[in-house]
Amino acid sequence: MPGEQNRADVAFGASSYLVVWYDARSGSTYDIYGARVSSDGTTLDTAGLAISTAASSQYSPSVAFDGTNWLVAWQDRRGGGEESLYFARVSQAGTVLDPEGIPLGWEPGNYQDPLQMVFDGASYFAVWQFRNNFPGDLWGARISRQGAVLDSFPVCAEPEYQATPAVALGSGGQIVVVYSGYVDTLRGSYVETMRIWAGIYPFYGIAEAPGAKARAPRSATIVRGVMLLTESPSHKHQGASLVDISGRWVMGLKRGPNDVSGLAPGVYFVREESQASSRGPQSVRMVVIGR
Numbered sequence: 001m002p003g004e005q006n007r008a009d010v011a012f013g014a015s016s017y018l019v020v021w022y023d024a025r026s027g028s029t030y031d032i033y034g035a036r037v038s039s040d041g042t043t044l045d046t047a048g049l050a051i052s053t054a055a056s057s058q059y060s061p062s063v064a065f066d067g068t069n070w071l072v073a074w075q076d077r078r079g080g081g082e083e084s085l086y087f088a089r090v091s092q093a094g095t096v097l098d099p100e101g102i103p104l105g106w107e108p109g110n111y112q113d114p115l116q117m118v119f120d121g122a123s124y125f126a127v128w129q130f131r132n133n134f135p136g137d138l139w140g141a142r143i144s145r146q147g148a149v150l151d152s153f154p155v156c157a158e159p160e161y162q163a164t165p166a167v168a169l170g171s172g173g174q175i176v177v178v179y180s181g182y183v184d185t186l187r188g189s190y191v192e193t194m195r196i197w198a199g200i201y202p203f204y205g206i207a208e209a210p211g212a213k214a215r216a217p218r219s220a221t222i223v224r225g226v227m228l229l230t231e232s233p234s235h236k237h238q239g240a241s242l243v244d245i246s247g248r249w250v251m252g253l254k255r256g257p258n259d260v261s262g263l264a265p266g267v268y269f270v271r272e273e274s275q276a277s278s279r280g281p282q283s284v285r286m287v288v289i290g291r
Helices: none
Strands: 005-012 016-023 031-038 049-052 058-065 069-076 084-091 111-119 124-131 137-143 149-156 162-169 175-186 189-201 222-224 226-229 237-244 249-253 256-259 266-274 281-290
Touching (some): 016 058, 016 069, 031 058, 031 069, 049 069, 049 084, 058 111, 069 111, 084 124, 124 162, 137 162, 137 175, 149 175, 149 189
Parallel strands (some): 005 058
Antiparallel strands (some): 016 031, 058 069, 124 137, 137 149, 162 175, 175 189, 237 249, 266 281
């Protein structure tokens, strides 16, 4: 086909692969196309499947398979110059089940790339870099087989730069997220370099060699042992507390370092009280804690 084809991804289904890419065959904008490929290497959709041809450009797709359908997600500029995230399901017969695309429900930002996905046996897990100002954070979402967005959450919101996430499925539905992250000090030496970091979802902490300098999150993020809670840039807070996934109070928090080494590994939330509002807790941020 004429025009540029770029940024391919692939996932195997029940009997064939689905290859997806962004495609400039329509002219000056990009669309999301795909093609099924049999296990013997035969291209089943020689003209390509038009997965998204919405206004403006769509690009950087990712694909995963849930045992029945594929789910393809991509960056989308149909709303203007800023990227949003959309997705659509594709059947094993090559039918696009959501031809208009479904918004991931994430606010547009300057940069939401790359997007990576995996299916964990119950839902899709997507992770991407979100940067509405420098540096970038990593965010994630879970999507049901039926195309419903179940939740979204920070994967890593350190104050420095995080980029290029990759995901893989482990045993018991665990998902490993690996990414590049900036660190200034490592094992007592001033290095100012990018290192490889990792977390396991449900998150149990960052896997990094001992001696790496703890990095201070803006509000809450993946931590081991000590969580450093800083002031929100948007408003002052009266107080904060840590609650578990059922909403039960676990401990009070103070600005600065908080010793959480005695807590069981798992997913927790910081609940913050705002002086700027009388509606009670205004910010619930996921905290990931591991011993």
